[in-house]
Amino acid sequence: MRMFVAGLGTETNTFAPFPTAEQGFRETEWFPAGTHPEHATFAGAPLVAARDRAARGNHVLIEGLCTMAEPAGITTRAAYETLRDRILDELRAAMPVDLVAYYMHGAMIAEGYDDCEGDMLARTREIVGAGVAVGAALDLHCHLTPQMLEAADVLVAYKEYPHTDILERAEELIDLLMATARGDIRPVMTLADTGILAMIHTTMEPVRSLVDRMSAMEGRDGVLSVSLGHGFPWGDVADLGTRVLVVTDNRPARGAELALSLAREVAAMRGTTDAQYHAIDAAYDLALADPHGPVVLADKADNAGGGAPGDSTWMIARALERGITGMAVGPLWDPVAVRTCFDAGLGARLALRFGGKMCPLSGQPVDLDVTVTGLARDAHQFLGPARADLGDCAAIHGSGIDVVLTAIRTQAYSPHLFRNVGIEPAERRIVVVKSTQHFHTGFAPLASQVIHVGAPGVVAPDFENLPFTKMQRPRWPFDQGEPEIRLLVG
Numbered sequence: 001m002r003m004f005v006a007g008l009g010t011e012t013n014t015f016a017p018f019p020t021a022e023q024g025f026r027e028t029e030w031f032p033a034g035t036h037p038e039h040a041t042f043a044g045a046p047l048v049a050a051r052d053r054a055a056r057g058n059h060v061l062i063e064g065l066c067t068m069a070e071p072a073g074i075t076t077r078a079a080y081e082t083l084r085d086r087i088l089d090e091l092r093a094a095m096p097v098d099l100v101a102y103y104m105h106g107a108m109i110a111e112g113y114d115d116c117e118g119d120m121l122a123r124t125r126e127i128v129g130a131g132v133a134v135g136a137a138l139d140l141h142c143h144l145t146p147q148m149l150e151a152a153d154v155l156v157a158y159k160e161y162p163h164t165d166i167l168e169r170a171e172e173l174i175d176l177l178m179a180t181a182r183g184d185i186r187p188v189m190t191l192a193d194t195g196i197l198a199m200i201h202t203t204m205e206p207v208r209s210l211v212d213r214m215s216a217m218e219g220r221d222g223v224l225s226v227s228l229g230h231g232f233p234w235g236d237v238a239d240l241g242t243r244v245l246v247v248t249d250n251r252p253a254r255g256a257e258l259a260l261s262l263a264r265e266v267a268a269m270r271g272t273t274d275a276q277y278h279a280i281d282a283a284y285d286l287a288l289a290d291p292h293g294p295v296v297l298a299d300k301a302d303n304a305g306g307g308a309p310g311d312s313t314w315m316i317a318r319a320l321e322r323g324i325t326g327m328a329v330g331p332l333w334d335p336v337a338v339r340t341c342f343d344a345g346l347g348a349r350l351a352l353r354f355g356g357k358m359c360p361l362s363g364q365p366v367d368l369d370v371t372v373t374g375l376a377r378d379a380h381q382f383l384g385p386a387r388a389d390l391g392d393c394a395a396i397h398g399s400g401i402d403v404v405l406t407a408i409r410t411q412a413y414s415p416h417l418f419r420n421v422g423i424e425p426a427e428r429r430i431v432v433v434k435s436t437q438h439f440h441t442g443f444a445p446l447a448s449q450v451i452h453v454g455a456p457g458v459v460a461p462d463f464e465n466l467p468f469t470k471m472q473r474p475r476w477p478f479d480q481g482e483p484e485i486r487l488l489v490g
């Protein structure tokens, strides 16, 4: 069997005030054909899975570009078309193939393209024709569209948020596509809309049990794969919504029945699936009242993983005003401040201005007398099996607060973020992480409690107040009343 595998994705925040350009891909995950490392990455998880299958089955694997950009504002037309066409040219050169598998985020929006994945899958189908197995592994924060389903044979979304199952889902995708190419299965995809849009934390009930039941349904009664596309609430497109995707082995009636019943279940969970958010002062009050610690405060609104700048200073500024000490904060994106710390050197004392640069929602820059307490070149952190680069990092300490400054815009995944530069988060009273939920796997085990903060920011939790223009209505929580559950494909 000849397989072609590549990856292209980002999660576009149409409300973020800075664009995603090719440089954003090149500095987040950028692996030209044949250069992907052995460890899993977001963009390369299907490639890592395919390498394993190819080696074991004596198949031919042709590798394409695998790349992903840290989420930001709308992707430039030039960036999308350049990267898409590069991968499609690689596919043409690899022909004939039996199987095409992609990593795609599923929520990439470019100038002129509200559904980048639907566009790229359709162009892929044009190249390979019918009879070739085509599919993609998606982030669960995807906009599942009928166009994507029409062009692909199999789509599989992550089930876990935090996304700790990227490699398992990639393996599932490759195995299903190989079975399709062999003619062992005939996948039929069904898509149902729940009528709602929700942030869904799969670590909490009732969703935890639902996800476990979805997994248990697979491989039985002709059901091949069950995915819940949560949707990404900060991407304003017509297909924005929480949707259920069921792949059966040519059992369309069973697929439709299951997709609709799961959609009804998810709709009934509305209002129970997101974290509870506290204002900054209330969050600090709760943290200071905790006799144990460390208390982990999640600054969701400035999560770079949702397209925020990652340079907001609201939490630090308020802590300085209140005289809160024993606190560590990270990551804070400020490449100029990182450069300044490297120039000053380890142990240097200086008056540093940092943060608060990208937009009004970033707050004001902080001016603080600090000591440079840690420096690390090309550091990284982990989300499950995936290794994510942090670039150059600098730790500063001033007025009882430690801050990890990063040269690359990213969110907090694991305590390596702090330990790389000599800060032990378990020894701090309060740890502020810029992240919505991915921090949970790495930080919850060392926390006495986790508190979600609703500070100002580009990804503030109250998305229902954003000025949507394209999303189809009615949809909870924008519209009240019973959600409209309907079959979109199947």
Ligand SMILES: [Zn+2]
Residues within 6 Å of the ligand: 139, 140, 141, 163
């Ligand atoms: Zn996601």
